[in-house]
Amino acid sequence: MPEDIPLHILHEDKYLAVINKPAGMMVHAGAGTTDDVRNRGTLVNALLFHFAKLSDVGGDLRPGIVHRLDKLTSGLILVAKDDSTHRKLGDMFSRRQVTKTYLALLHGHLKKDDTTVSLPIARDLIRRTRMTTRRADGRTAVSHFHVLERLTTPQGPFTLVEVRIETGRTHQIRVHAQSLGHPVVGDTLYGAPHLIPGLAPALNLERNFLHAAHLSFTHPQTGKPMDLAAPLPVELESFLQAIRTNSSTIE
Known part of the structure; x- marks a missing residue:
């Protein structure tokens, strides 16, 4: 309704x-x-x-x-x-004629500046709310991770990444990030901690640090190129600035 x-x-x-x-x-x-x-x-x-x-x-x-x-x-x-x-x-x-790009903050430091994950995704048979890359009958999924910033902070190491996905499977970026050993901040379903040690309680996230930031496609009716962007929401920007304080940043 x-x-x-x-x-x-x-x-x-x-x-x-x-x-x-x-x-x-x-x-x-x-x-x-x-x-x-x-x-x-x-x-x-x-x-x-x-x-x-x-x-x-x-x-x-x-x-x-x-x-x-x-x-x-x-x-x-x-x-x-x-x-x-x-x-x-x-x-x-x-x-795959629509380009979807996300911003995500991951726990730990990704070693490579560019990493592609091509692992099939399927429903976890034990925990039905989760997806997994460990089943042979999963659907094809491809995610490209590009490092924007590595942070060493009092709260631990983090990596800010841009993620371009070729497919749109359920929880794709989240489960692919977990497969790398670097879960999305706030994503407790896939291994992220509930609280960030040493961070003010008000700044701890009650959501995933994952944002669909950019969408690019050709308008299907007019043929006009469409290119749209959405900045990080206030709560994600505030969290990022909080952990950047007193941190050493490696671009």
Whole structure:
């Protein structure tokens, strides 16, 4: 149902929109969900209020939704207003013609400046809320990690990275980061600590330090090059500045 939830709309035309989703907001309710609480407050609820028309390709639960972001991940997400645009965008994602770039802060120091992880991803059969790279029947997934900054801080070593993904599997960056032995800060599901030692409690994150920062694609209807960016949210920028204080930085 439509809900009057504020949206940060970075681009809108008659075919599509690009939204800067906050962390903590689910994209849509899960299949079979009957709990009123879980059916409210989602991106879909907000979209239904703000836009007169959305595509039907994704079904009743996912009007307009072409791709997803995890609940605790912020950043750019594409929304289709009509079925033709939705199908064309879906085909572009399948052909890897949409460039998606994320910013993430990882625990530890990545040794190489550029690292590509090509490990298949599947559901963890024991812990069903997790994904894993350890099953042979996983789906192909490719993530490119590029080091922006290495920090040695009183709270430990960290690496700020830019991550470009070729595929869009569930928890892809998070599980690939874990496979490197460097979980995303705040991502307790994949091995990050709940609290950062020595950091003020107010600055400890209640979300993952993962942000969909950049989206680049050719508009499927007009052919216009689209290039959109969203800066780090305040809570991530504040956290980063806090650990940079009294740290030694290795570019």
